[in-house]
Amino acid sequence: MASFETGFSDDAGNARRGTIHTSRGDVETPAFFPVVNFIGGPTVRSGGIWSRLRNHLFGEPEFQGAMFQAMSFLDFNLTPETLEFWREQSLHEHFTDHEPVKPHHDRPDDFTKPLFVDSGGFKLLNSDTFGALPEEGGDQNNWSIYTNPESILDLQLDYGADIIATLDYPIPPNLNEEEKTQRMEDSIDSAIRCLELLEDEEDPPAVYVAIHGHDYETINWYVGTFLDRAEHLDKSFEGFAIGSLVPLRTNVEMLVDIVQGAKDAIPEDRIDDLGLHLFGISGKFTALLALLGADSFDSSSYVRAAQFQKFINRELDVSEDAIVRDPNSDDHDLGEFGFDIDKRNTRWDADWSKFTADELPDDWGCCCSACEILRDKGFDEMRSTLFNSESYKQGDDEAPMKSDFYALIGYHNFHVYQDEMDHVRELIERGDGELLDYVARMARNGVSDIDNALKRATVRDDDLARELQERGYNRLVAEREDRDQQRLDVGVPIDGRKISLEHTPDDFSVLKRDDYEIGGERVLLFVPCSQTKPYSNSRTHRAVADAVAEWNDDVHKVTVSGMYGPVPREFERESPVMSYEYVLTGVEKERQQLVVERLVDYLERYGSEFDAIAGYATSKTYRHVIERAFEEYGKGTVLPRDPEMRALTEHFRGTNLQELTDFLEQELSSVSRQ
Template identity: 45%
Template structure:
């Protein structure tokens, strides 16, 4: 596949994983003195072989975080208290960045610490913090490469490419690798990194973010959309155009929808994985058809893609369906394989490569089509038409509109009312926790329904009295994850409140229902609704504000203190207006640096709340 694709004029780029050498039985000496001796570009340029033409496309090298997580060989460096190993390679930014530079990366992804399934909550966020620190350290090293040289010298790594790189000051583009299982977590991750980078006063700035752990979600596009929106929304508006967004392992028919939501680049190996199982990707239906079930006569494949060597018959081999099937279904002895290779006759690998190339061309054709629609300014129209043909994309487009009200307005302007969020019960939605490589927070999937409206739950219509033993009413915004108490925002705040929790009666402000006292969190309408309050939803803002006010007028005297803790703009407006009208209570933090989700987690803001609670307890 490599030999049949590298030479292609329309190759966009190459993705490589820095730790891939560990799959090939490479010795420590061979890694140091051969693999790292020349960059990929240099090796291709020097090779006197038609199979290895010049590599004129950019090479994007991932850090290999998943490989390192599952290896006991590459631990902490000696200067960090670890043990020296014969590879001179360790799980830290210096080692991995040095390896990426030696391989000749044009773009790198920072070293990350992936989150395995069922990891304890405190360990999960510890690893996320380490990934953020690693990204900041990587950028610092690009500012001060002398620390890289010291690391190489202390670990007996020859200064092959590194010296030339330092002399040329040719820094690679940097994408910050990130992981997250929902909107809130990814949003926190991006916002926290941006904040941490500003505090570090680093000159080299990242070119964007690269979202990992997405491969299992290719068929769960609604969760994919949620994660992408979480990352995109956390990037400051004044930097949105300069910060790229890459998705690891995603391509194909999701490209148009994700590009519409702000994704800039993709990498994918599905064309290879499908070919391995003899699957042919139909360019019109996007169905992966096993070769045994493919209806073809001769070379009359259902594909007219210009660069497809299989379907256009541009290969040096007989590409008829019958011949390909004949070769793939035969068991060649070693001697026969060698004889066929000597006589330039195809062996199985040749046809697997042609099949993979076909699948790749289907993906690449869609990518070029999306590029064209972006340039012509009509990508939304294309996605709308595509969604009508593909239920998965329709589901994702509906999900995107729940958070992005401007997208919903644009779709209404097109008259595509059939693609607005509807009333169909979607009980098959999955979370990242349901897939390998994700974070398991629950053994069950949460059903959601878009049939709920503001009158599906209204606490003012219930016969209800707040608990008598709680003297503080804490108003906080709702979360997408249900029940609220299991969400990132609510659980982190609960942990930080510590001894004060016994005084607090939590009342969540739902964008759909208004006040939801904690006793009602697991009622079906509260568990299954899917709605985010947006600034342009003026009538809904008025309804929610009125309901919060009615709750306070009815139950406010049950509390000694009423406090709202909120950093998102629209929900803060609701709580502030309700408290002002009621005439009692206050909103914290008093002066957040920005009105966005990341401020919710800032320690100094949470401390402002705990200090308030401590003062009112005296």
């Protein structure tokens, strides 16, 4: 039977060791579940970097299990028929006795570890295709997947999930109060229904109830409300999983409020048998959040960093008084630094940084299994391959491809995150507040605003405040005269704008505006929308702005919104544009058609005002709709002309941005305005 149990707790803080029991094996907590894309295409050999990274992880002794997002197949433009192939047997069965990606690769290990399957709530957000199940007689979609507990649970079970998160309705930052409350109620209803459906399962997976909230009081209410409503159920659950955290990763004080709010809502008699999982958070925040009571974490940032050729670096320094000089001592072992460590007297400092592949220092000393492989292949060969645009087009010869090296960088980054998790577990096991000391020293050394986060935690945790003071970390404790007031200050503002998920394409159309005029610019440039609003403040739009800065007065930028179609720069701060939350995907065919039609209508009305028309897009779906609009209109150039991949990472590639710059230089220098 699936269960969670606490094994050992450290009196300093809420950190604990525990175990998630599943039918496929145990997971020791605190635990890191790396996000893994198992479905990278139509076969188990598909997926580029993912296909190679999976095979490294499957054979890794430190790998305890994987997080998989149920709807992630949408990123790879699968057909409903292809998805049926993946649903015919579990992912464990698909990845047993499977063939290597390339004939010269080593035969991959089987996937045998526990699989944690998230519901894919963010992918379902505002989906036209995967909405509610139509009433009897209505048209059903070709996927037989809908935003309801029955459909998503069937999908999770087909994948062979050992641990599941219930279907949730994510809460974007700053969602208006009415919609936020409704989505929380819907998530609670969904979790209750999921547990009811599992009551008759012979060997049900472990269940984590997905919860949301952007402040202490909201998530505290959420957990308490669910526990009250779940009292009648026969099916138990193993813990809570906090979602909607990824947009808050840089706001560590808010993360503290959220974790404390969830923990404080769990009754004392349930605290030891309910785990707490954090979606999308790991790395340098692991120690702090484990100190506050988080038991498991997942993240895809280890591989996203690799896609930008970045090695994550974590350095531990040990205090001089922990070095043992007597090699005959019984109380030491040979540490990772090459000298003997007295664990009874060890004080650690940690520092985090990143290096791109071409910036690795000459004395790079990482000894993880990924870096050992890289040394064998040669770091110079890695750099040469990564910066050689032809390597994607190699055949089956034995020369490494870019994906091989991206996967190895991701494998290194996994080791960094896992090493931190191992270190946190060891400090908890040693007890005596060792983890608290470690976090306090990170705060003292200025690691990612952890000092303010730790101080924030003492606002509600008097025991933590006392422990810090007794250990001499007085400046990490909130002033007593301010603490009562700070307890009331539960909200940490994000960006001030309000979000609504109720917007429709009818809420904005530039073609219906009488106050829109072209200002004499010579080039019309289409750029895909961004989650950041206004668009011009986003990282993607800033990269384009830098590339066109020399000709800024001659370029008329129009954003391609998946909700509204063309949005000229002067309308970016309109309320419907600022407050919607929607991403166009490859399966939303009707919405794609609407966007294409609006782009064509825009071009037919305004296209003749410009000497040149271009689009800069690398993400597959947005590039596709721009290409279709240009083809139907009969004019327009989509850049980059031949990207190595149809992916967002290509948006920032220097050669692609340079191609945009060269295009503008050629068009604006060779064509004069009549």
